[in-house]
Amino acid sequence: MWLPCRCATKYVVASFRRGVSASFLHVLRRGRSSWNSAAFMPESAGFEGVSGRDALHDYSVSHGESFWDAVARQRLSWIRPFDAVQDCDLSQGRIKWFEGGKLNVSVNCLDRHVHTCPERVALIWERDEQGSEVRYTYRELLEMTCRLGNLLRRHGVKKGDCVTIYMPTCPLAVASMLACARIGAAHNVVFAGFSSEALAERIRDAQSSTVITVNQGVRGGKITELKRTVDAAVQSCPTVRQVFVAMRTEKRVEMTDRDFTLEEEMLKEDVVCEPAAMDSEDVLFLLYTSGSTGKPKGLVHTQAGYLLYAALTHRYVFGYHDGDVFGCVADIGWITGHSYTVYGPLANGGTTVLFESTPVYPDPGRYWDMVERLRINQFYGAPTAIRLLIKYGDQWVKKYDRSSLTTLGSVGEPINTEAWEWYNRVVGEGRCPVVDTWWQTETGGICIAPKPSEPDAEIVPGMAMRPFFGIKPVLMDTEGKLLTSNNTSGALCMALPWPGMARTIHNNHQRFLETYFQPYPGYFFTGDGAYRSQEGYYQITGRLDDVINVSGHRIGTAEIEDVLNQCSAVAESAVIGYSHNIKGQGKYQRVYAFVVLKKGVDIQEADLSKQLNSMVSEKIAKYACPDFIQLAKRLPKTRSGKIMRRVLRKVVDCDLDGLGDLSTLDDPAAVQEIIEGHEKLS
Numbered sequence: 001m002w003l004p005c006r007c008a009t010k011y012v013v014a015s016f017r018r019g020v021s022a023s024f025l026h027v028l029r030r031g032r033s034s035w036n037s038a039a040f041m042p043e044s045a046g047f048e049g050v051s052g053r054d055a056l057h058d059y060s061v062s063h064g065e066s067f068w069d070a071v072a073r074q075r076l077s078w079i080r081p082f083d084a085v086q087d088c089d090l091s092q093g094r095i096k097w098f099e100g101g102k103l104n105v106s107v108n109c110l111d112r113h114v115h116t117c118p119e120r121v122a123l124i125w126e127r128d129e130q131g132s133e134v135r136y137t138y139r140e141l142l143e144m145t146c147r148l149g150n151l152l153r154r155h156g157v158k159k160g161d162c163v164t165i166y167m168p169t170c171p172l173a174v175a176s177m178l179a180c181a182r183i184g185a186a187h188n189v190v191f192a193g194f195s196s197e198a199l200a201e202r203i204r205d206a207q208s209s210t211v212i213t214v215n216q217g218v219r220g221g222k223i224t225e226l227k228r229t230v231d232a233a234v235q236s237c238p239t240v241r242q243v244f245v246a247m248r249t250e251k252r253v254e255m256t257d258r259d260f261t262l263e264e265e266m267l268k269e270d271v272v273c274e275p276a277a278m279d280s281e282d283v284l285f286l287l288y289t290s291g292s293t294g295k296p297k298g299l300v301h302t303q304a305g306y307l308l309y310a311a312l313t314h315r316y317v318f319g320y321h322d323g324d325v326f327g328c329v330a331d332i333g334w335i336t337g338h339s340y341t342v343y344g345p346l347a348n349g350g351t352t353v354l355f356e357s358t359p360v361y362p363d364p365g366r367y368w369d370m371v372e373r374l375r376i377n378q379f380y381g382a383p384t385a386i387r388l389l390i391k392y393g394d395q396w397v398k399k400y401d402r403s404s405l406t407t408l409g410s411v412g413e414p415i416n417t418e419a420w421e422w423y424n425r426v427v428g429e430g431r432c433p434v435v436d437t438w439w440q441t442e443t444g445g446i447c448i449a450p451k452p453s454e455p456d457a458e459i460v461p462g463m464a465m466r467p468f469f470g471i472k473p474v475l476m477d478t479e480g481k482l483l484t485s486n487n488t489s490g491a492l493c494m495a496l497p498w499p500g501m502a503r504t505i506h507n508n509h510q511r512f513l514e515t516y517f518q519p520y521p522g523y524f525f526t527g528d529g530a531y532r533s534q535e536g537y538y539q540i541t542g543r544l545d546d547v548i549n550v551s552g553h554r555i556g557t558a559e560i561e562d563v564l565n566q567c568s569a570v571a572e573s574a575v576i577g578y579s580h581n582i583k584g585q586g587k588y589q590r591v592y593a594f595v596v597l598k599k600g601v602d603i604q605e606a607d608l609s610k611q612l613n614s615m616v617s618e619k620i621a622k623y624a625c626p627d628f629i630q631l632a633k634r635l636p637k638t639r640s641g642k643i644m645r646r647v648l649r650k651v652v653d654c655d656l657d658g659l660g661d662l663s664t665l666d667d668p669a670a671v672q673e674i675i676e677g678h679e680k681l682s
């Protein structure tokens with residue numbers, strides 16, 4: 001793997017400098033007595049009469065043009081300034097920001113910081129092997145990115161092409177993303193836990209000619225054969241011309257004419273690479289995520305608006321200051337990794353941690369050992385990991401010095417009160433605000449979070465609470481009417497566009513319109529339900545569509561059904577999210593599958609379950625495997641043949657009184673059988 005050449009003394013000096021500036025800033029921060037908009041947010045200096053966080057939020061939604069104009073000019077470096085702040089119409093699904101402007105995202109993330117502080121650490125690669133972290137300065141990351149940009153150009157990658165990146169979280173993956181941005185190609189990062197078929201589907205849909213991968217992945221002490229997965233995937237991807245393979249381990253893997261060793265090729269390249277001047281609305285990346293059909297959708301994010309929104313939220317939601325070390329432990333294969341491991345922190349000239357391991361490797365103290373060793377200031381993780389760590393006990397946390405921590409973030413699914421309190425009390429010693437951040441692949445960045453807030457404003461456990469600047473959430477009832485009062489629940493929509501939102505679904509604009517803009521005309525529909533409290537705070541209650549959130553991973557029920565139905569023994573299936581309620585751990589979702597076998601099939605349940613699980617992990621990923629499989633003679637259907645999922649959900653939730661209107665059922669006896677089958681299973 002590409003390592004920075006360095007001398008030991010440089011690092012001693014660099015870390016000493018960082019230490020000084022961090023503690024100095026801490027004093028400054030503590031010394032700040034009252035909330036002053038311009039001191040808090042320099043971009044707001046010109047906003048007349050605005051004082052206080054809530055007033056700034058009001059201003060950002062009532063004077064959106066002026067707000068985003070000021071912020072975009074000050075926070076980003078432009079090659080050419082934009083002519084118009086926005087041209088958006090939610091009723092048409094048209095979203096355009098900063099048109100006429102030209103910029104380069106990699107220049108914003110690298111070059112401008114190299115000019116002011118070349119030796120500042122950009123990345124700390126927390127390798128799987130504990131205690132072997134490697135630091136990369138902004139200068140080194142720029143050099144790596146330029147070599148990669150030149151390499152891609154030499155191999156024919158042009159502006160507008162799409163490069164698929166199938167790598168674990170590591171510096172070369174970040175440099176690959178930035179190299180694409182540098183030369184104007186889009187990237188399509190595919191989570192390295194996805195199977196070859198899932199990867200192939202994403203490569204084909206993105207029409208990539210180039211794939212970047214590693215020989216092997218290393219995670220939790222285990223080796224994964226990523227290159228082999230790519231080999232299997234590209235067999236069904238005629239567009240792929242070349243595969244670049246980085247060497248994460250010493251192991252040599254089989255190489256074909258199409259394959260190149262990445263590090264060897266990079267050495268041939270120059271360390272200067274001319275950045276492409278990109279239009280604000282050119283594509284920056286595609287990122288595939290699950291929806292309610294069997295086919296994952298490639299959400300498209302563009303250059304200026306996305307980068308601005310990632311940078312702004314990173315700075316203000318987490319209270320990130322120069323000199324801080326930001327530790328987001330999400331994989332770069334997800335939007336959280338894109339926005340808060342890579343783009344947000346780097347656009348802000350920050351130091352960001354690339355976490356390659358797991359929360360329990362080599363033991364359950366891994367996160368907190370890392371916090372102590374790297375002096376992490378903001379830690380951003382997922383409730384599923386917190387719940388897991390609670391089980392191992394407080395001693396794994398208390399063993400390590402967490403005095404560097406100032407903010408604890410949570411993302412991906414609702415954080416239950418017990419987990420919230422443990423995170424706050426045990427991990428943060430009651431000193432650090434816990435920010436429960438709500439957002440989605442579609443939103444590009446955090447939309448609702450307790451911070452920023454007025455100083456000492458309350459934070460309610462388990463609530464995302466406050467919309468970010470420029471965000472105007474609304475709730476809708478089942479008839480599509482706006483719910484105006486507080487203390488009410490409904491479908492969560494956004495009444496205003498914001499720069500970070502996705503622009504379309506790759507190759508399927510119609511689906512984009514149908515999913516997000518047609519359900520509530522004039523609004524962006526999130527797919528989530530929410531509760532608004534008496535005080536006007538938001539709490540997310542979960543998905544309203546056929547998407548399940550398994551430990552923070554999104555998966556469409558239809559995607560899993562597609563795989564189950566391919567099994568030769570299976571006639572049909574129905575998959576639903578089963579909300580498990582475990583004392584002390586709150587509610588979380590599991591995959592529950594109803595399976596109807598073909599006539600005459602005789603198979604042991606254990607064998608069937610083994611077969612189905614291996615098919616799902618082969619065709620999608622391990623996390624999508626059903627936790628429960630219930631065999632059924634038939635599924636409850638309407639007379640027109642539609643599976644009544646609502647009924648299945650009620651049965652697994654043991655809410656038989658809530659089964660509702662069954663008059664459209666084709667054969668009511670089917671429900672009784674399902675109930676009996678469920679009772680046997682539980």
Ligand code: WTA
Nearest residue numbers: 411412413414436437438439440441540554
């Ligand atoms: C869920 C992840 C409750 C939600 C950034 C959303 C949450 C989906 C929270 C998006 C939260 C995310 N509280 N639910 N703080 N954050 N979600 O696209 O259902 O992988 O729609 O983006 O995760 O998942 P995605």
